Amino acid sequence: MSEITGKQIAQTAKQMFGTDQITQEQLAYVIDMLRPSSYLLRNHTIRNHPMTFVIQDRDTEKALAHRPWQIQILNDSHKDIAIIKSRQLGLSELGIGKLLHFVDTHSYDAVKALYTFPKLCGD
Numbered sequence: 001m002s003e004i005t006g007k008q009i010a011q012t013a014k015q016m017f018g019t020d021q022i023t024q025e026q027l028a029y030v031i032d033m034l035r036p037s038s039y040l041l042r043n044h045t046i047r048n049h050p051m052t053f054v055i056q057d058r059d060t061e062k063a064l065a066h067r068p069w070q071i072q073i074l075n076d077s078h079k080d081i082a083i084i085k086s087r088q089l090g091l092s093e094l095g096i097g098k099l100l101h102f103v104d105t106h107s108y109d110a111v112k113a114l115y116t117f118p119k120l121c122g123d
Helices: 006-017 024-034 036-043 060-065 070-075 091-105
Strands: none
16 A cells, blocks of 8 residues: 555545545544554444553453454455464454445445355354
8 A cells, every 4th residue: 555645634634524624633534544443443342342452551351352463454455364363353343343444435436345254163
């Protein structure tokens, strides 16, 4: 992905909000829409709790939520992403979040999407 300049971000915000005087909130919104991880932090919760990737001081009560490696998966823009993992690590939420970001950022094109879960063996 090529680098995006501040001037391009400001121009996008002006076009999106139809104004020459963009606010800090409008600019922050556009910046957050650029990366799926920022988009999810701004717009989504899990079980009514804010989404997070990093737990400061690795609080043992919240240790399972400390998943800084998820950011790289979310922000990867390749069309094919393969993840090799040993256990459930919140990847369903990541997949759905990445899908929601895509649909939201491409809503101008009336995009449709479907997320399916694999069938478990033995069910």
